[in-house]
Amino acid sequence: xxxxxxxxxxxxxxxxxxxxxxxxxxxxxxxxxxxxxxxxxxxxxxxxxxxxxxxxxxxxxxxxxxxxxxxxxxxxxxxxxxxxxxxxxxxxxxxxxxxxxxxxxxxxxxxxxxxxxxxxxxxxxxxxxxxxxxxxxxxxxxxxxxxxxxxxxxxxxxxx
Ligand SMILES: [Zn+2]
Ligand SMILES: [Zn+2]
Numbered sequence: 001x002x003x004x005x006x007x008x009x010x011x012x013x014x015x016x017x018x019x020x021x022x023x024x025x026x027x028x029x030x031x032x033x034x035x036x037x038x039x040x041x042x043x044x045x046x047x048x049x050x051x052x053x054x055x056x057x058x059x060x061x062x063x064x065x066x067x068x069x070x071x072x073x074x075x076x077x078x079x080x081x082x083x084x085x086x087x088x089x090x091x092x093x094x095x096x097x098x099x100x101x102x103x104x105x106x107x108x109x110x111x112x113x114x115x116x117x118x119x120x121x122x123x124x125x126x127x128x129x130x131x132x133x134x135x136x137x138x139x140x141x142x143x144x145x146x147x148x149x150x151x152x153x154x155x156x157x158x159x160x
Contacts, residue, residue, distance in 0.1 A: 008060040008080055018042045019053050020062065024081065029066050029074035029088055029097040066126065068097055087125030093134040100125070 001020050002012040010016060022030070022038040030038075032047075032054060039045050054075055057063035061080035065073050068090050074097045079085050084102035091097075100106060103123050113120040130138065 004081060005062065008062050010056060010060050010062065014043065015039070015045050015049060016053055016056075018045070019050065019057070020081075023057075023063055023075060023077050027099050029064075029076035029099060031072040031074055031095075033072065035075060066097065066124070068095065068126075069128070085122060087127065089127045089129065089131070091131035091134055092128055093130050093138075096131055096133075098131075100127075 001017060001024070005012040005016060005020060018039045019035065021042075022035050025038075032050060035054070036045070036047060036050050039050065054063060054065070057078065058065050058075075061078045063075050063081075064078045064085070065075055066088055068074055069092070074088075076082075076088075076097075076099055084104075086102050087100040087106045089098045089100055103109065103125055106125050107123050109120050109123060112118075112123070
């Protein structure tokens with residue numbers, strides 16, 4: 001991990017390594033608040049320092065930053081760490097953002113570029129919906145909630 005940071009031109013300090021380990025630790029993109037909590041399990045760090053590290057990581061391709069509607073940005077491993085740009089599935093109910101397979105598996109980038117007459121450099125895929133755990137809770141709560149879920153999902157356009 002230290003070598004990866006150095007390769008990206010980032011000096012591998014203890015705090016930066018702790019942040020990198022948190023990012024590498026799951027299949028979810030996390031809000032800064034969650035990353036802060038997890039890093040603090042390993043060592044003390046203040047919020048400003050963490051945001052600075054996340055900005056640095058995003059600039060150097062170590063982390064990816066993703067918008068999530070009206071909620072906080074989510075961060076996960078960037079292409080430099082994970083070797084792939086990838087899409088996300090976002091739950092509108094609980095805010096969990098799951099990392100999906102490589103974007104190339106979700107979208108035919110070559111065909112997309114052809115149809116747009118564009119050199120496609122990046123594609124951000126975010127699928128909004130209600131996750132399985134939230135659907136189970138909604139199911140237990142009655143039909144009314146389930147119907148409302150359908151309306152929410154249908155109202156979400158494909159693009160941000
Ligand atoms: Zn959910
Ligand atoms: Zn991700």
